[in-house]
Every structure is written in structure tokens, then in C-alpha cells.
Amino acid sequence: MLSFNIPVAPGENPEAVARTQILWKAHVKQVHLQRPILFTVTRITDSFNTLAKVMGLPQDPEPRQYYRVDARTNDCPGDKSVGA
Numbered sequence: 847m848l849s850f851n852i853p854v855a856p857g858e859n860p861e862a863v864a865r866t867q868i869l870w871k872a873h874v875k876q877v878h879l880q881r882p883i884l885f886t887v888t889r890i891t892d893s894f895n896t897l898a899k900v901m902g903l904p905q906d907p908e909p910r911q912y913y914r915v916d917a918r919t920n921d922c923p924g925d926k927s928v929g930a
Contacts, residue, residue, distance in 0.1 A: 848877055848917045851890065853910045860887050864915045878920040885917040 852867055854860045864887050872879050894912045898905070 848872060848875070848879070848915075848919050850915055851894075852913050852915055854913060856909055856911070860889075860911070860913045864913065868915065868917045872917075872919070880918040880920055883917065885915055888914045888916075890914050 848868065848871060850867065850871060852860070852863055854863050864885060865883075868879070868883065868885055889911065891910075891912045895906075
């Protein structure tokens with residue numbers, strides 16, 4: 847499983863941003879994505895804001911939304927993903 851968080855600017859399509867990031871991260875991490883490429887995008891902005899408030903971090907000046915992306919990977923020799 848390839849999982850990561852992405853920031854998305856207002857007006858941007860989170861699925862388009864996620865697809866670009868999936869392809870880039872899979873290439874960099876040298877993991878093999880299942881075909882067809884299926885992924886889930888989950889909004890986590892509220893969790894991020896709560897965590898920042900608890901940690902005493904300043905409010906993000908840009909009104910970005912945050913999403914968690916999960917994409918399935920294949921078990922392949924040399925696959926560097928953990929828990930694929």
C-alpha cells in the first residue's frame with residue numbers, strides 16, 4: 847500500500863493532484879502499482895487542524911485542504927514499500 851498526505855489548494859481537484867502524486871511517489875520509491883490504478887482520497891483537514899491546535903502550532907495562513915491518499919501496490923521482488 848502506498849499511503850501519503852497531500853495539500854490541495856482551493857479550487858483544485860484533489861483526485862487530479864492525488865493521481866499525479868501517486869505516479870511520482872511510486873516512481874521515486876520504486877513500488878509497483880496495481881493495474882488499473884485505483885486509489886482512495888480521504889479528507890483529513892479537520893484532523894490536521896486539531897493536531898496543530900493541540901501542538902500549539904500557528905494556524906495555516908493559506909486555506910489549503912489536506913487529504914490522505916491510499917493506492918494498492920503489487921508484491922514484487924525489490925518492492926520497497928512496507929506492508930504492500
